[in-house]
Amino acid sequence: MNNQLNVEIPADSEVILGILNNSDSVLKRLYLAYFPMILQLVINNNGNEDDAKDIYQEAIIVLYNKVKRGDFELSSKLKTYLYSICRRLWLKRLKQMNRYGGDIKDFEDYLPVEDEVEKHQDRDMQLNKMADALKLLGEPCKTIMEDFYMHSKSMQDICERFGYTNADNAKTQKYKCLQRLKKLFFQQ
Amino acid sequence: MRDNQVTEMIERYLDGEMTIDERAEFEALRKKDATVETKFTEHKHFTGLLKQYSERLDMEHRLNAIHSEIDVYTLKENLMSHPSLVIRLWRNHHSKISVAASIAIFATLVTLFFTGYLTNQDPRYQQLAREVTKIKGEQSVIKGQINRPMPKTGPTITAKFRATGFALSSDGYIVTNLHVVDNADSVYVQNADGESFHTKVVYTQPEYDIAVLQINDPSFKNLGVIPYTFKKGKSDLGEEVYTLGYPTDDVVFGPGALTSAAGYHGDSTEYQVSVPVNPGNSGGPLLDSKGNIIGVISGKQTQTQGFAFAKKSNFLLKTIHDIPADSLSKTFNLNTKNTLAGLSRPQQLKKLRNYVFIVKVYNNQ
Numbered sequence: 001m002n003n004q005l006n007v008e009i010p011a012d013s014e015v016i017l018g019i020l021n022n023s024d025s026v027l028k029r030l031y032l033a034y035f036p037m038i039l040q041l042v043i044n045n046n047g048n049e050d051d052a053k054d055i056y057q058e059a060i061i062v063l064y065n066k067v068k069r070g071d072f073e074l075s076s077k078l079k080t081y082l083y084s085i086c087r088r089l090w091l092k093r094l095k096q097m098n099r100y101g102g103d104i105k106d107f108e109d110y111l112p113v114e115d116e117v118e119k120h121q122d123r124d125m126q127l128n129k130m131a132d133a134l135k136l137l138g139e140p141c142k143t144i145m146e147d148f149y150m151h152s153k154s155m156q157d158i159c160e161r162f163g164y165t166n167a168d169n170a171k172t173q174k175y176k177c178l179q180r181l182k183k184l185f186f187q188q
Numbered sequence: 189m190r191d192n193q194v195t196e197m198i199e200r201y202l203d204g205e206m207t208i209d210e211r212a213e214f215e216a217l218r219k220k221d222a223t224v225e226t227k228f229t230e231h232k233h234f235t236g237l238l239k240q241y242s243e244r245l246d247m248e249h250r251l252n253a254i255h256s257e258i259d260v261y262t263l264k265e266n267l268m269s270h271p272s273l274v275i276r277l278w279r280n281h282h283s284k285i286s287v288a289a290s291i292a293i294f295a296t297l298v299t300l301f302f303t304g305y306l307t308n309q310d311p312r313y314q315q316l317a318r319e320v321t322k323i324k325g326e327q328s329v330i331k332g333q334i335n336r337p338m339p340k341t342g343p344t345i346t347a348k349f350r351a352t353g354f355a356l357s358s359d360g361y362i363v364t365n366l367h368v369v370d371n372a373d374s375v376y377v378q379n380a381d382g383e384s385f386h387t388k389v390v391y392t393q394p395e396y397d398i399a400v401l402q403i404n405d406p407s408f409k410n411l412g413v414i415p416y417t418f419k420k421g422k423s424d425l426g427e428e429v430y431t432l433g434y435p436t437d438d439v440v441f442g443p444g445a446l447t448s449a450a451g452y453h454g455d456s457t458e459y460q461v462s463v464p465v466n467p468g469n470s471g472g473p474l475l476d477s478k479g480n481i482i483g484v485i486s487g488k489q490t491q492t493q494g495f496a497f498a499k500k501s502n503f504l505l506k507t508i509h510d511i512p513a514d515s516l517s518k519t520f521n522l523n524t525k526n527t528l529a530g531l532s533r534p535q536q537l538k539k540l541r542n543y544v545f546i547v548k549v550y551n552n553q
Contacts, residue, residue, distance in 0.1 A: 024250065031254045039260070040267040046280060049260045057251045064247065123240075130241045149235050150242030175192040182234060 009033045012078040019067040031060060034079060037108065038086045044105050046094060055093070059085040062120045076111055084110040088117045133184040141177035148174060194224060198231045349549040352433035352472035352485070353377060353401065356508065358411045359518050360385075360403035363504060364471030364547045365486050366392050369399045377403065377545035380439060384548070390515050393507040396457055396499050397486050400511065401547070414523035415539045416473075419480040419501045423459070425449060431463050431485050431498075432537060433472030434546040441537055442469070444496075446482075451497040452489060458497045459483050465496040471547060474498040479528025479536055 010018075010029045018026025035056055042052035059082050066072045087110050094104075134142055140162055147153040147161070155170055164170040200206050201214050218225045278285065349372075353364035362377055369375050369389050378384045385405035392399045423429070423446055430443045444463035451458025461474065465488050474483035483498030508520065528536045 027250060028254045031251065032258065035255075035258060036263055036267060039263060043264060043267065049264055053255055053260075057248065057255070060251060061244065061247055126237060127241045127244055130237055134241075145238070146242075149238040150245075171196065172192065175195055178195070185234070 009079075015078055016067055016072065019064055027060075030078075031056075034082050037079070037083060040107055041083070041086060041105075042090055044107075045090065047090065051090070051093070055086050055089050056082075058089055058120075058124075062116065065120070065123075066116075080109055080111060081113075083108040084113045085117060088113050092117070092121075129185055129188050132188060133181055136184050137177070137181055140173075141180060144174055144177050145181055194227055195231065198228050201228075202232065202235070348372075348551050350434065350468055351470040351547045351549070352468065353545045353547040354432075354471075354473040354481075355411055355414055355543040355545070356400065357521055357523070358414055359521075360387075360408055360411065361390075361520060362387065362401040362403065362545060362547075363484060364399055364401060365484065366394055366397045366399040367486075368471050368547055369401070369549055371551060372549040373551040374549075375401060376548045376550070377401065378548060379545055380541045383407075391507070391511045393510065396503045396507055398484065398499060398504060398507045400508070402517070411543060413525075413527070414543060415527040415536075416475065416479050416481050416543070417523055417526040418505055419476070419482045420505060421502070422449065422500070423476055423482045428477045429461055429463065429474055429482065430477075430533075431465070431469065431472045431474050432540055432544045433465070433469040433485065434544075435466035435468035439541050439544065440469075447495070452487070455497070457503050458486065458499055461496050461498055462494050463496050463498075464494065469496075473540075473544065475528075475536075475540070477533075479526055479531070479540075 008029075010026065010033060015026055015030050017023075018030070035052075038056040038059070039049060039052040042055060043049065047055075062085050063072070063078075063082060087104070087106070091104060134145065137145065144158060144162070147158055148155070155167055155174075158164075158174070159167055159170045162170070162173075164173070197206075197214055201211065206214065218228055349368060351364055351368040353362045353368075355361065356363050369392075372389070375387050375389060376384045377387055385403045385408045387401040387403050387405070390400050390402045425446055425448070427446045428443075429446050430441060432439055432441055434440065442463045442465060444461050446459055447462045448460035450456050451460055459474070459482070461483075463474070463485070465472075465485055469485050470487070472485040473481050474485055476482050480501075481504075482501045484501075484504055485496060485498045488496040505522075508522070511520070528539060531539070
């Protein structure tokens, strides 16, 4: 099935190394290698290609985090692992949409990954909360927070960007923004 | 120490901007002051979350870039199994289809149940006992009391069913349909003058739907000689027949002809007649032009208009014959002399109406 994409499937160990090194090319090869499998799973179980994309990207992120944390053991094939995560994610989504008819048409073997998916989705919820809190924060706080905490820019850069004449003013402003962000985050 | 100063220290510590001395001092502070330690953990977690969020955005961006290079539509075409439309509809909607089907089946059953199709009784055969509305029943009770010179305590509850019956003998035996008096608590008959008499059911014959009542009311006096006879033989097709009954409060004459020697579904105990009948006619007499009783009106067909059914008189006679002697308090003398034969139809009816009764059925439910 992969000849439509003209990619060879990368070796599992190569993928693990590539993830640890944050390699773009490995990520791309990984993505292209297994997307057709997940597309097949989703479109044959009441979904469309957009659903497949969402599910697949979520699964790749799960794999990435797992490898980065260092607890991915090569006990199963990467393919089986990705398939299992996607299958679980898709089942959950089908149930949420009330489109689950009680059976799922499988194309591969799969592993029990319920706990892992559960953990991932809890974390995902936290990140979504953060996204919402940032959206509510407003300017210039949002950009200050993004620049400092997310993009690791220095206070110097931030001072210049917003035209603060002294670093203390900028620090006070940053502190106030952080307090507001925390408040918004924990209120939700 | 001010809150923002603590935060600044935490950040400098985390970013590794502190000197070795400062670090030691800060770590000592964390050990000493629990609130500082809590702030430290919380801040680390929160900024960590921000960092993770940033990483996720970055990752999504990278993945979307890769995804945009895939020709999803060709891929999809190749991967789709192509089941027929019906199978796809079923797959996508089978839970909904199942629910719809259950509801449809349930609705059908409920409809059948309430229209009577699930009972053994054929609904197209309508028995003609009339369910009396409360108001009508009360009206007739009041009327009866006014007409009578000495009003007796009539029934205080209202009649549940009303039908017709006619005298078998001058001493108060009356015949009607069994389906009229079935499950009755008490049965009254009312004559053309509006007088009501209590009766008891002395015999029933479910096979022919016939019930024999006896007036056991002290105010009842002899009816006088019955003017009609009961025909033993069969009547012929096309014979002119008529009935007299109480589908309304007033007696109603129904003329017609005998249209078949067999009743509903070929029931050989019945005649089919083209006599107009309505609920309330049940139990009325069917007479031929000479004034012989040839049957007892018992039902009509609901699907075709104008057909009624009457139990044949020989089955009535058979029923009378079958009554055990000890159920009768008086001996049963059937009239053998017909005094209607030579009379014109209005004259016949004038005589006849004194022997035809409204049967009122009461049950306390």
